Amino acid sequence: MATPQSNGKRLTIREFAQALGVSTATVSRAIHGRGRISPETRARILAQMEQLGYTPNLHAQSLARKRSMAVALEYLGAVEVLSDSFLVELARGVQKNLVPHRYRLLLNLTGDLKYRRSVVRQWIRAQVVDGIVVVANPCVDAEWLRALAAEGIPTVWIAYDVPSPLPERVAVVQLDLSPGWNEAIAYLRQLGHQRIGYLGALRDDPALEIIQNAAATHRVQIEPVWFAQGETPEDGYQAMLQLLRTHPLPTALLVRTDLMAFGALQALQQNGVAVPEAISLVGHDDLPIAQWMNPPLSTIQIDYTLLGHHAVELLMRMLNHPEQPVASVRVATRFIARRSTAPVHNHSVKEVKNP
Amino acid sequence: MATPQSNGKRLTIREFAQALGVSTATVSRAIHGRGRISPETRARILAQMEQLGYTPNLHAQSLARKRSMAVALEYLGAVEVLSDSFLVELARGVQKNLVPHRYRLLLNLTGDLKYRRSVVRQWIRAQVVDGIVVVANPCVDAEWLRALAAEGIPTVWIAYDVPSPLPERVAVVQLDLSPGWNEAIAYLRQLGHQRIGYLGALRDDPALEIIQNAAATHRVQIEPVWFAQGETPEDGYQAMLQLLRTHPLPTALLVRTDLMAFGALQALQQNGVAVPEAISLVGHDDLPIAQWMNPPLSTIQIDYTLLGHHAVELLMRMLNHPEQPVASVRVATRFIARRSTAPVHNHSVKEVKNP
DNA sequence: GGTGGTTGCGTAAACGCTTACGCAGCCTGA
DNA sequence: TCAGGCTGCGTAAGCGTTTACGCAACCACC
Numbered sequence: 001m002a003t004p005q006s007n008g009k010r011l012t013i014r015e016f017a018q019a020l021g022v023s024t025a026t027v028s029r030a031i032h033g034r035g036r037i038s039p040e041t042r043a044r045i046l047a048q049m050e051q052l053g054y055t056p057n058l059h060a061q062s063l064a065r066k067r068s069m070a071v072a073l074e075y076l077g078a079v080e081v082l083s084d085s086f087l088v089e090l091a092r093g094v095q096k097n098l099v100p101h102r103y104r105l106l107l108n109l110t111g112d113l114k115y116r117r118s119v120v121r122q123w124i125r126a127q128v129v130d131g132i133v134v135v136a137n138p139c140v141d142a143e144w145l146r147a148l149a150a151e152g153i154p155t156v157w158i159a160y161d162v163p164s165p166l167p168e169r170v171a172v173v174q175l176d177l178s179p180g181w182n183e184a185i186a187y188l189r190q191l192g193h194q195r196i197g198y199l200g201a202l203r204d205d206p207a208l209e210i211i212q213n214a215a216a217t218h219r220v221q222i223e224p225v226w227f228a229q230g231e232t233p234e235d236g237y238q239a240m241l242q243l244l245r246t247h248p249l250p251t252a253l254l255v256r257t258d259l260m261a262f263g264a265l266q267a268l269q270q271n272g273v274a275v276p277e278a279i280s281l282v283g284h285d286d287l288p289i290a291q292w293m294n295p296p297l298s299t300i301q302i303d304y305t306l307l308g309h310h311a312v313e314l315l316m317r318m319l320n321h322p323e324q325p326v327a328s329v330r331v332a333t334r335f336i337a338r339r340s341t342a343p344v345h346n347h348s349v350k351e352v353k354n355p
Numbered sequence: 356m357a358t359p360q361s362n363g364k365r366l367t368i369r370e371f372a373q374a375l376g377v378s379t380a381t382v383s384r385a386i387h388g389r390g391r392i393s394p395e396t397r398a399r400i401l402a403q404m405e406q407l408g409y410t411p412n413l414h415a416q417s418l419a420r421k422r423s424m425a426v427a428l429e430y431l432g433a434v435e436v437l438s439d440s441f442l443v444e445l446a447r448g449v450q451k452n453l454v455p456h457r458y459r460l461l462l463n464l465t466g467d468l469k470y471r472r473s474v475v476r477q478w479i480r481a482q483v484v485d486g487i488v489v490v491a492n493p494c495v496d497a498e499w500l501r502a503l504a505a506e507g508i509p510t511v512w513i514a515y516d517v518p519s520p521l522p523e524r525v526a527v528v529q530l531d532l533s534p535g536w537n538e539a540i541a542y543l544r545q546l547g548h549q550r551i552g553y554l555g556a557l558r559d560d561p562a563l564e565i566i567q568n569a570a571a572t573h574r575v576q577i578e579p580v581w582f583a584q585g586e587t588p589e590d591g592y593q594a595m596l597q598l599l600r601t602h603p604l605p606t607a608l609l610v611r612t613d614l615m616a617f618g619a620l621q622a623l624q625q626n627g628v629a630v631p632e633a634i635s636l637v638g639h640d641d642l643p644i645a646q647w648m649n650p651p652l653s654t655i656q657i658d659y660t661l662l663g664h665h666a667v668e669l670l671m672r673m674l675n676h677p678e679q680p681v682a683s684v685r686v687a688t689r690f691i692a693r694r695s696t697a698p699v700h701n702h703s704v705k706e707v708k709n710p
Numbered sequence: 711g712g713t714g715g716t717t718g719c720g721t722a723a724a725c726g727c728t729t730a731c732g733c734a735g736c737c738t739g740a
Numbered sequence: 741t742c743a744g745g746c747t748g749c750g751t752a753a754g755c756g757t758t759t760a761c762g763c764a765a766c767c768a769c770c
Contacts (some may be wrong), residue, residue, distance in 0.1 A: 057726050065755085109447045269649060393719090
């Protein structure tokens with residue numbers, strides 16, 4: 001475990017260069033492999049770096065190169081929900097893809113939306129980040145997104161819908177919700193469901209339209225359409241209780257997020273409605289919790305790693321080739337069948353094999 | 356929403372000073388409120404900062420002041436578990452308390468333990484952080500902790516047990532597990548439980564001894580003592596299945612973490628063992644998920660904010676007063692009774708009021 | 711009205727790195 | 741043999757801050 005020279009002493013490039021009898025420029029060239037340097041010198045310097053434990057000071061580097069090698073992740077949701085699996089999954093997806101580019105991810109987990117936004121803006125202005133990834137909701141947060149874009153920093157939105165025209169220096173990774181909901185409805189249709197409900201959070205969420213289109217394709221009715229107050233399990237729980245009281249139950253229910261589905265599931269079970277025997281349940285996001293529900297939740301999966309991959313690639317392109325036009329890409333969702341979905345009104349189901 | 360001068364143009368201190376007809380030194384003094392500067396000049400400069408949108412470059416600041424204003428959080432657990440609520444809660448607790456000190460938190464969510472450790476070491480060596488908070492397990496990770504301490508950077512361990520002597524420049528926030536387990540056992544005892552099981556993860560976890568001491572005090576038997584393979588819900592699920600097969604059930608079970616308890620709960624329910632009617636369940640950590648289980652899980656609460664508060668205070672003291680001896684503090688856990696605990700063998704419980 | 715202290719501010723030297731530029735020394739080809 | 745080009749490296753001027761130091765201007769006091 002002991003690394004050479006893991007004592008607290010930090011060398012500067014000058015001291016290090018002097019110790020090797022070369023100039024600081026040569027050391028710098030060796031480190032970055034840029035500029036004219038003989039392979040032998042380079043190898044020798046790299047070896048001695050390891051040996052003497054020299055590591056360049058990142059602030060000095062950033063200052064000299066006018067690059068921070070850091071990217072911020074800005075998130076529009078509430079950050080207090082179940083440790084916010086969605087944000088964490090996404091952060092993981094982005095961070096993983098930043099590693100090969102030697103970039104760091106900055107992430108603020110605390111405070112309310114307003115505070116977190118001010119922090120990100122601070123980071124931008126203090127030039128502590130070179131770019132930002134925003135989990136955006138263009139149809140809801142239009143004005144904040146415009147203000148952010150005005151900061152003039154390379155930006156990638158991870159968004160459901162993409163407004164046009166896009167602001168300057170903004171690229172979009174569009175999360176395409178259609179495939180997932182489509183597959184889900186097709187699957188339910190195949191299980192014999194004719195009347196499928198929807199439990200949403202935001203009323204102007206583009207998801208509903210997508211779902212209704214999919215339903216039309218498969219000649220299924222979306223009924224009832226119902227909205228919770230928010231996206232937490234509590235919201236899902238309360239909404240489900242209400243729904244149970246006021247509407248005849250559909251045979252299957254699409255829930256906007258896994259967290260809401262988690263709450264909804266409990267409301268159902270506490271009221272003696274068996275899942276999936278009496279009603280099939282489908283979530284969205286495929287958060288880790290989905291597979292741990294009882295029964296494990298059929299849901300719509302988001303490929304967080306792919307999302308992160310595209311976000312990072314777009315950002316890096318903007319950083320390294322500012323002259324090129326910004327591009328946008330789409331990432332499709334897909335349906336994952338687990339045990340919360342079953343053939344309609346099949347009361348004798350015991351152990352459905354996981355498809 | 357539009358902030359003055361939110362165009363992408365960033366000023367340097369020189370440009371800004373020139374625009375105001377003062378020197379850069381004066382601007383710097385105005386910003387930091389240090390040194391000799393007239394209140395009027397200061398006010399004028401601060402107002403113009405707002406106006407012209409000048410923000411100091413953080414890298415230049417760090418370089419000049421030899422302070423990064425950032426702290427890293429290093430975590431010894433697996434980071435893939437249910438979005439790692441524990442880590443997120445803790446990070447939140449630390450970050451929240453860093454804000455008043457104008458410090459940032461750096462956090463790596465990706466990669467395995469070895470990779471994450473190398474990243475933290477990089478940060479230290481590149482002087483990108485001034486100090487670190489390590490969620491430590493001194494009795495397990497002794498050698499890595501020693502290696503880390505050898506980096507000679509102010510360090511705070513958040514740990515269950517505190518070895519002595521401590522390495523140089525290391526302070527400890529000790530999470531005292533006794534009060535929580537003690538209260539839990541007292542509570543169960545009061546409900547009539549005589550035989551209480553334990554489901555742990557690590558065998559050399561100090562928790563077990565603490566529990567057994569508490570049990571002795573309350574004249575209760577800890578039996579059976581059982582270990583899962585790890586700390587995930589899956590591990591808890593599998594362990595519970597095994598336990599059901601091989602042992603007579605205790606009337607109450609203490610589970611080392613909420614996540615394991617989540618899995619264990621499902622194993623029980625799937626096998627027709629009612630919680631809390633047939634067996635009472637107690638978790639640990641009070642993660643957000645605990646209150647969303649069905650029934651809501653009685654558990655032992657950790658005050659993450661307080662933990663973070665002490666960690667940050669200790670760190671700031673080491674940073675600002677290196678000459679003072681490092682201190683250590685203890686933070687107690689406490690038991691939270693929810694609905695997964697009930698009087699022993701009371702089969703007719705319908706709706707236990709939340710105490 | 712000179713002395714000594716204070717106040718408010720500017721000058722310039724760091725901080726640790728990158729990189730444009732320049733200069734030897736070498737190779738190549740006429 | 742020498743021009744011209746290339747190679748490998750050093751010199752030094754930045755990057756945008758902070759801060760030690762110095763210097764006027766002012767005050768108060770004898």
